[in-house]
Amino acid sequence: MRQSLAVKIPFFCFVMVLQVFCLPLKAEEGGQTPLPQKGALSQRIVSLSPVLTEELFLLGVGDSVVGRTRYCTKPAETDKIEVVGNLTEINVEKIVSLRPDLVLVIPLTDPRAKQKLRSLGIRVEEFPEAADFRGICDSFLRLAGMVHKEKAAADLIEKAKREVSRIRQETGSRQPPAVFIEVGADPLVTMVKGSYFHDLIEFSGGVNIAAEAVHQLYSREKVLAKDPDIIIIVSMGFDGEEEKRIWQGYPGLKAVRQGKIILVDSDLFCAPTPVSFVHALQGVEKILHAEN
Amino acid sequence: MQKIKKRSLKWIFWLLVLAAAVLGAAAFALSVGSAGIPFGKVFRILFEGQKGIERSIIWDIRMPRLLLGFAIGGALSLAGVILQGMFRNPLVEPYTLGISGGAAVGVSLNILFGLHRIGVLTMPFSGFLGACLVILLLYGLNMKRRVLSLQGLLLTGVMINFIASSLIMLILALSRRESLQGIIFWIMGSLDEPNAFLTRLALGASVLFLVATYFFHSDLNALALGEEEALHLGVPVERTKRLLFLITSLLIGVSVAVSGMIGFVGLVVPHFMKKMVGCDHRILLAASFLAGGAFLVFCDTLARTVIAPMELPVGVITGILGGSLFVFVLMRDNGEGR
Numbered sequence: 001m002r003q004s005l006a007v008k009i010p011f012f013c014f015v016m017v018l019q020v021f022c023l024p025l026k027a028e029e030g031g032q033t034p035l036p037q038k039g040a041l042s043q044r045i046v047s048l049s050p051v052l053t054e055e056l057f058l059l060g061v062g063d064s065v066v067g068r069t070r071y072c073t074k075p076a077e078t079d080k081i082e083v084v085g086n087l088t089e090i091n092v093e094k095i096v097s098l099r100p101d102l103v104l105v106i107p108l109t110d111p112r113a114k115q116k117l118r119s120l121g122i123r124v125e126e127f128p129e130a131a132d133f134r135g136i137c138d139s140f141l142r143l144a145g146m147v148h149k150e151k152a153a154a155d156l157i158e159k160a161k162r163e164v165s166r167i168r169q170e171t172g173s174r175q176p177p178a179v180f181i182e183v184g185a186d187p188l189v190t191m192v193k194g195s196y197f198h199d200l201i202e203f204s205g206g207v208n209i210a211a212e213a214v215h216q217l218y219s220r221e222k223v224l225a226k227d228p229d230i231i232i233i234v235s236m237g238f239d240g241e242e243e244k245r246i247w248q249g250y251p252g253l254k255a256v257r258q259g260k261i262i263l264v265d266s267d268l269f270c271a272p273t274p275v276s277f278v279h280a281l282q283g284v285e286k287i288l289h290a291e292n
Numbered sequence: 293m294q295k296i297k298k299r300s301l302k303w304i305f306w307l308l309v310l311a312a313a314v315l316g317a318a319a320f321a322l323s324v325g326s327a328g329i330p331f332g333k334v335f336r337i338l339f340e341g342q343k344g345i346e347r348s349i350i351w352d353i354r355m356p357r358l359l360l361g362f363a364i365g366g367a368l369s370l371a372g373v374i375l376q377g378m379f380r381n382p383l384v385e386p387y388t389l390g391i392s393g394g395a396a397v398g399v400s401l402n403i404l405f406g407l408h409r410i411g412v413l414t415m416p417f418s419g420f421l422g423a424c425l426v427i428l429l430l431y432g433l434n435m436k437r438r439v440l441s442l443q444g445l446l447l448t449g450v451m452i453n454f455i456a457s458s459l460i461m462l463i464l465a466l467s468r469r470e471s472l473q474g475i476i477f478w479i480m481g482s483l484d485e486p487n488a489f490l491t492r493l494a495l496g497a498s499v500l501f502l503v504a505t506y507f508f509h510s511d512l513n514a515l516a517l518g519e520e521e522a523l524h525l526g527v528p529v530e531r532t533k534r535l536l537f538l539i540t541s542l543l544i545g546v547s548v549a550v551s552g553m554i555g556f557v558g559l560v561v562p563h564f565m566k567k568m569v570g571c572d573h574r575i576l577l578a579a580s581f582l583a584g585g586a587f588l589v590f591c592d593t594l595a596r597t598v599i600a601p602m603e604l605p606v607g608v609i610t611g612i613l614g615g616s617l618f619v620f621v622l623m624r625d626n627g628e629g630r
Contacts, residue, residue: 070602084601088473091601092484093353097327099345108473115412116486120352 045147046100048090048109052127053078055140055273058156059149066098092116102146133164133199136272160274164203167285171205177229177288179206180255185238190218196272197234204285206230227253230260232287262287303575306568310582314362317589321358322350324593326600360491360550361483361592362585365557367498367547369584371540372558373565373576374505377512378536379442385559386544389430389449391423393456395548396479398422400463403474415478416490416549423545426452431537440533442519480605481552483592494550501543502581508536512573555607557588560614567621587614 046067047053053072056065062077067084084094087106090113095103103124105114117124125146130136137157144153179201183189190210191197201208209226210218223231231247233240240263247253247261255261264283323334327349337347371386386392402408402418429452434444460479464472485491505512511532514522523529547554561584562576569579591609598604 082601086602088477089603091326091596091603093349093596094326094601096345096349096353110477110484111408111474112477112482112484112486116353116484119486120348 044098044100044102046084046095046098046103047072048085048087048104049106049127050074051130051272052104052106052143054276055143056147058273058275059144059147059152061147061149064147066100067095096120096122104143130196130272131194132196133203133277136196136277137161137274140274157274160278163278164281167281168203168205171285171289174205174289176205176207178209178226179230179232179288180209180223180226180228181232181234182243183234183236184216185243188218188220188223189216192216196277200277200281200284201288204281204288206284206288224250224253227255229254229258230262230288231255232284233261233263234266235263236266303569306575306579307582310579310586313586314582314589317586317593318358318362321361321589321593322354324597325349325354326597356485356488356491357483357592358589359495360485361589363491363495363498364483364547364551364554365561365588366581366585367494367501367543368554368558368588369561369565369580370498370502370505370577371543371547372562372584373573373580374512374536374540376562377516377573377576378533378540379446380516380518381446382563383559384446386540386547387453387553387555387558389426389445389541389544390452390456391426391430391449391541391544392548392553393453393460394422394424394426395419395545396422396553397456397459397463398425399478399549399552400460400467400475403471403478404463404467406471408474412487413490419549420545423541423548426456427538427541427545430541439530440537442533445537478552481554481607483551483554483588483606484603485550490550494546497546498543498581501539502577504539505536505577508532509573509577512536512577516571516573553607554588554610556610556614557584560610560618561587563618564621567625 043064044066045056045061045064047056047065048069050069050072053065053068054074056062057075057077062075065078065081068078068081069090070083070086072078072081082094082098084098085091088108088110090110092113095117100122103117103122105124105126107126107128109126114124114126127139127143130139137160140157141150141153144150181191181197181201183191183197190213191208192213192215193208193211198208198211202211209223209228231253233243235243244261244263248256250256264287322338323329323331327346329337329346329349333346334350337350368386372384375384375386375388376382396419398418398421399415401422402415407418408415430445430448431440433448434441460475464475467475511522511527514525514527515529515532517525519529522532562580565576565580565583569575588606588610591613592606594613595604595606595609598609
């Protein structure tokens with residue numbers, strides 16, 4: 001009895017191993033969605049980035065967005081669109097069931113999910129986070145190409161660029177204030193050259209004191225040493241009021257003496273489309289050149 | 293004779309129950325999901341040659357995940373049973389020996405240096421390489437005068453785990469934001485493996501190793517009495533220890549390399565099965581394999597449906613569900629004993 005069982009079980013297992021390798025792990029050909037041609041017009045889009053979702057609406061193709069993330073809340077029309085995940089965790093099954101012909105992803109998206117979607121024959125396009133104003137425009141144009149809205153995009157960018165150069169000209173003649181921009185507390189995080197925050201400050205006639213820093217991590221000591229005229233706190237996930245109080249504990253700072261510690265709404269800054277960039281630029285210009 | 297017959301009946305009963313559990317978990321995994329395909333339709337789609345998106349969802353998304361869950365759950369439980377039997381220590385689990393730590397360091401380094409851009413298979417490969425290095429290190433450090441010291445193996449394993457987690461912390465501190473994300477994703481563990489080859493590999497390896505361990509079932513039973521007793525019973529103790537160590541390390545290496553770290557399965561399932569089917573390794577090995585597979589498939593299905601369309605890391609479910617179930621059973625047994 002003992003022997004026979006010891007023989008039977010391994011035999012049973014061997015049969016199982018054989019079966020494993022005979023299993024079809026993929027649906028047969030034709031069960032998949034056909035791969036659309038590059039350059040073909042995309043009709044059903046899943047966007048996994050709030051910025052790209054907003055840009056699709058700007059381009060007037062908002063009604064072809066069939067899936068979004070929880071954080072794609074601009075413009076208000078997005079609330080009718082199905083949610084397929086947050087920024088990092090996405091639900092592949094949900095996306096596939098929406099039958100998209102284009103999925104827009106960002107570098108933060110789960111790499112396994114991207115690979116899975118590609119292996120199912122769905123066109124997946126990755127948009128790296130735009131670093132500065134030029135990057136924002138390039139990314140916007142690339143997106144427009146995918147939905148055949150190059151003309152609309154070019155017009156919007158043209159308008160944005162005109163406004164940017166107007167503001168630059170206007171502020172160029174004034175005395176440039178030194179600015180420290182804080183986007184993270186504990187540790188202190190700022191924005192260096194090559195970011196759109198930096199562009200916002202420079203374009204509106206300010207000087208970013210952290211422009212030449214190598215790393216976005218910054219120390220309070222350095223801020224005290226550079227003594228900026230203005231401190232802008234963009235509260236992203238931290239208590240901006242608390243930070244303001246901390247800065248006010250340094251009465252030696254010029255910004256503190258002049259009452260120039262300014263809290264701004266992160267929504268204004270954190271969705272870098274060409275349109276919102278201009279909007280933010282107008283906001284920063286007001287902050288930098290407000291009369292006392 | 294009567295006793296043996298009764299025991300065999302009991303074993304067959306348990307195997308049938310566990311096979312039913314596996315089938316039940318599989319049916320559950322195939323039929324729920326955010327696509328909302330009705331229950332009856334799932335099985336029609338499964339067996340008929342209908343084309344379309346729903347077939348693709350079931351065959352290309354749910355099925356590979358189910359198979360991988362079964363393979364990894366089975367492999368981890370099997371490794372847990374063998375290790376607990378060999379070390380005669382109920383707290384040993386697949387991640388105790390530091391092999392998973394080695395795999396995690398391998399994958400983290402891969403992500404830090406951006407090697408994964410070369411090809412998707414470099415990720416599991418570097419994980420497996422890390423695991424193998426730790427296995428060699430453990431083996432080399434604890435092999436003295438042709439005797440594999442089990443106590444030493446356990447201690448060095450735990451230490452290697454500590455060193456590995458510090459190294460991962462170091463790598464996390466050095467890496468950029470995108471890499472950070474990738475490493476944390478990997479450490480959390482996921483059964484959503486896009487590569488069909490890896491799924492097959494994991495499934496094939498786990499079943500093959502299950503077969504291989506059956507050559508050692510009586511040796512394991514003898515080892516449970518103690519090394520000296522086993523030697524007196526005529527078990528080639530050193531050879532058995534060495535081979536079992538190799539088998540379990542490879543099992544752990546493959547599972548961790550393919551699916552990251554999914555905790556708790558390898559600790560809780562063997563304990564449960566010992567309570568259910570008894571400590572005889574002839575039945576315990578197969579029972580743990582089946583139960584582990586069913587358990588992980590079930591947990592993974594919960595993980596992807598509880599807060600749909602978002603997904604929970606499967607380790608969250610295995611930990612909460614497995615842990616509390618285990619404490620419950622333990623308390624109940626204690627109550628009965630009083």
